[in-house]
Amino acid sequence: MNKQLAMILVGGILGMGVLTAANAAGQKPEEVVEYRKSVYTIIGWNFKPIGAMVKGEVPFDAAAVARHAQYVEMMSKAAPEGFSKGSGPDVVKDTEAKPEIWTKWSEFQTKMTNFQQEATKLAEVAKSGKEADIKAQFGKTAETCKACHKEFRKD
Amino acid sequence: MNKQLAMILVGGILGMGVLTAANAAGQKPEEVVEYRKSVYTIIGWNFKPIGAMVKGEVPFDAAAVARHAQYVEMMSKAAPEGFSKGSGPDVVKDTEAKPEIWTKWSEFQTKMTNFQQEATKLAEVAKSGKEADIKAQFGKTAETCKACHKEFRKD
Numbered sequence: 482m483n484k485q486l487a488m489i490l491v492g493g494i495l496g497m498g499v500l501t502a503a504n505a506a507g508q509k510p511e512e513v514v515e516y517r518k519s520v521y522t523i524i525g526w527n528f529k530p531i532g533a534m535v536k537g538e539v540p541f542d543a544a545a546v547a548r549h550a551q552y553v554e555m556m557s558k559a560a561p562e563g564f565s566k567g568s569g570p571d572v573v574k575d576t577e578a579k580p581e582i583w584t585k586w587s588e589f590q591t592k593m594t595n596f597q598q599e600a601t602k603l604a605e606v607a608k609s610g611k612e613a614d615i616k617a618q619f620g621k622t623a624e625t626c627k628a629c630h631k632e633f634r635k636d
Numbered sequence: 637m638n639k640q641l642a643m644i645l646v647g648g649i650l651g652m653g654v655l656t657a658a659n660a661a662g663q664k665p666e667e668v669v670e671y672r673k674s675v676y677t678i679i680g681w682n683f684k685p686i687g688a689m690v691k692g693e694v695p696f697d698a699a700a701v702a703r704h705a706q707y708v709e710m711m712s713k714a715a716p717e718g719f720s721k722g723s724g725p726d727v728v729k730d731t732e733a734k735p736e737i738w739t740k741w742s743e744f745q746t747k748m749t750n751f752q753q754e755a756t757k758l759a760e761v762a763k764s765g766k767e768a769d770i771k772a773q774f775g776k777t778a779e780t781c782k783a784c785h786k787e788f789r790k791d
Binding site for chain 1: 663670671673674678685694710714717
């Protein structure tokens with residue numbers, strides 16, 4: 482077997498593997514990306530108003546913080562489904578996800594877990610309604626967002 | 637005041653009202669639409685696999701149903717925020733939301749409440765793990781989706 486043919490075969494097999502993984506639950510890569518973007522849109526929609534409150538830009542509203550934080554937590558747990566293999570920029574162009582997500586998978590997983598843990602704590606602290614604690618935990622959660630975006634999201 | 641000037645003034649005032657309403661929480665109309673689409677993307681992402689299971693297309697998985705149903709319920713409660721005034725097709729072109737949502741607001745609200753109630757029941761029934769009950773409640777929930785889409789969503 483010549484080298485070129487071997488490359489084609491390996492590429493084909495990898496390509497099938499990639500497609501199979503993305504379609505394991507019946508979703509097309511484009512649908513996975515749409516889902517992924519939707520998850521982060523809802524995270525942002527709920528995280529930003531907490532930020533505006535802890536920064537004093539809008540009046541503090543404990544009930545609103547608790548509600549928003551619950552959505553951030555729920556969505557942090559929904560996020561991993563949006564990163565199935567074969568949904569990277571090599572397959573779907575319109576994405577800010579970097580290929581490093583899949584080439585440095587365990588590092589990405591660690592950062593995802595950090596985010597989930599801090600988001601869960603934020604939801605817990607939010608139930609207490611204690612503004613100072615919420616402010617501190619908001620900061621910690623935001624750090625986990627930044628840490629992941631810095632390495633794994635295109636600017 | 638001539639009629640043309642009056643029309644311009646009224647149009648301007650209405651226009652401002654529309655923008656103010658959409659920006660009440662600091663979001664631009666485009667952001668509201670993006671949020672709205674995201675909510676329904678996540679509803680679909682979670683509702684479809686339940687459908688595939690109740691139709692017998694994929695093996696029934698009680699834990700997966702419970703998880704998906706919880707997301708459908710949470711998102712049904714998150715949906716109303718995505719329909720703030722001034723986020724209709726007169727302001728944002730790329731939307732399937734019909735203007736009737738805002739001109740028949742109370743009817744829309746009723747259909748939204750129906751969906752939320754059936755989605756909540758689905759999440760409750762899903763916890764029981766009883767396949768027949770889940771199947772029946774999935775059907776009832778799907779009906780509320782269709783009822784609203786038929787009248788308030790473009791084909």
